[in-house]
Amino acid sequence: MDNKKPLFVIKIGGNVIDNSENLHYFLKDFSTLPGDKILIHGGGKIATDLSHTMGIEPKMVDGRRITDIDTLRVVTMVYAGLINKNIVAQLQRYQCNAIGLTGADGNLIRATKRPVKDIDYGFVGDLSPSSVDRNKLDEILQTGVVPVFSAITHDGEGQLLNTNADTIASTLAIALSSLYQVSLVYCFEKKGVLLDVADDNSVLREISSSDFDRLKAENIIAGGMLPKLQNAFQAINSGVSEVYIGKSEELEMLGKEQFGTRLFA
Numbered sequence: 564m565d566n567k568k569p570l571f572v573i574k575i576g577g578n579v580i581d582n583s584e585n586l587h588y589f590l591k592d593f594s595t596l597p598g599d600k601i602l603i604h605g606g607g608k609i610a611t612d613l614s615h616t617m618g619i620e621p622k623m624v625d626g627r628r629i630t631d632i633d634t635l636r637v638v639t640m641v642y643a644g645l646i647n648k649n650i651v652a653q654l655q656r657y658q659c660n661a662i663g664l665t666g667a668d669g670n671l672i673r674a675t676k677r678p679v680k681d682i683d684y685g686f687v688g689d690l691s692p693s694s695v696d697r698n699k700l701d702e703i704l705q706t707g708v709v710p711v712f713s714a715i716t717h718d719g720e721g722q723l724l725n726t727n728a729d730t731i732a733s734t735l736a737i738a739l740s741s742l743y744q745v746s747l748v749y750c751f752e753k754k755g756v757l758l759d760v761a762d763d764n765s766v767l768r769e770i771s772s773s774d775f776d777r778l779k780a781e782n783i784i785a786g787g788m789l790p791k792l793q794n795a796f797q798a799i800n801s802g803v804s805e806v807y808i809g810k811s812e813e814l815e816m817l818g819k820e821q822f823g824t825r826l827f828a
């Protein structure tokens with residue numbers, strides 16, 4: 564029997580954040596989840612829209628943003644400022660005492676600038692489980708305050724780095740799995756991993772890593788779902804107790820009814 568305390572590590576994606584009604588609905592449900600919890604948010608869609616407005620052409624390769632110095636300024640303003648502080652304020656409104664963080668705050672997540680190979684991603688951070696100061700994060704959790712992480716980390720040498728929010732969520736979940744019984748939940752705008760991406764009723768209730776390989780080969784899983792599932796399977800294979808992917812507006816079903824897609828090793 565696992566007698567570790569339960570912990571929810573929940574990630575919310577950019578398409579939900581872009582819709583204030585859906586975001587508020589999600590935050591209300593998030594605030595009522597019992598026990599310890601951490602929220603990680605993206606915001607890629609808003610950063611892309613603002614980049615266009617500012618005359619900076621966004622460039623994505625394999626789901627990762629090429630982050631030159633101007634783009635780093637935009638994503639820091641958008642993720643660590645605008646979105647992070649709005650989410651924290653909304654959570655306070657629902658009596659959920661939250662604290663907004665980047666990886667630089669409290670030196671909680673230290674990343675490594677992605678090495679230049681075929682592609683120079685610029686100021687993009689890569690993570691490993693040792694990137695996370697799990698004891699410091701545990702101290703924050705024990706105060707009862709809910710950490711809310713944006714997609715910004717640092718390298719310990721004064722450089723901020725743009726870091727994929729799905730990867731931050733799985734890395735935090737893995738790092739904390741030695742202290743907690745972690746449920747990692749990816750919330751986005753669809754009902755789960757779908758057999759037909761245009762049909763919200765085609766949810767696959769369970770997928771294993773061999774199903775993932777097959778669905779990838781058949782092109783049923785594509786785009787942003789590929790890195791999300793890679794991160795999610797890494798978590799399930801590295802000590803995280805359970806991993807779900809589902810719709811942000813259905814979070815209240817978690818632990819009560821069937822929520823989204825559950826992953827199996």
Ligand SMILES: Nc1ncnc2c1ncn2[C@@H]1O[C@H](COP(=O)(O)OP(=O)(O)O)[C@@H](O)[C@H]1O
Pocket residue numbers: 575576577578579605607750751752753755756757758759760783784785786787788789791
């Ligand atoms: N089989 C699939 N089931 C669900 N979504 C899929 C599938 N294949 C591709 N996708 C796409 O993946 C997207 C989710 O990835 P992404 O946009 O990175 O998520 P997030 O909003 O959490 O950052 C969905 O909006 C959908 O268009």
Ligand SMILES: CC(=O)N[C@@H](CCC(=O)OP(=O)(O)O)C(=O)O
Pocket residue numbers: 575576577578604605606607608610626627628638687688714725726727728729
């Ligand atoms: C390096 C990198 O790609 N970082 C991501 C971070 C934000 C993110 O992950 O947002 P979503 O969850 O909304 O996609 C980006 O700038 O798009």
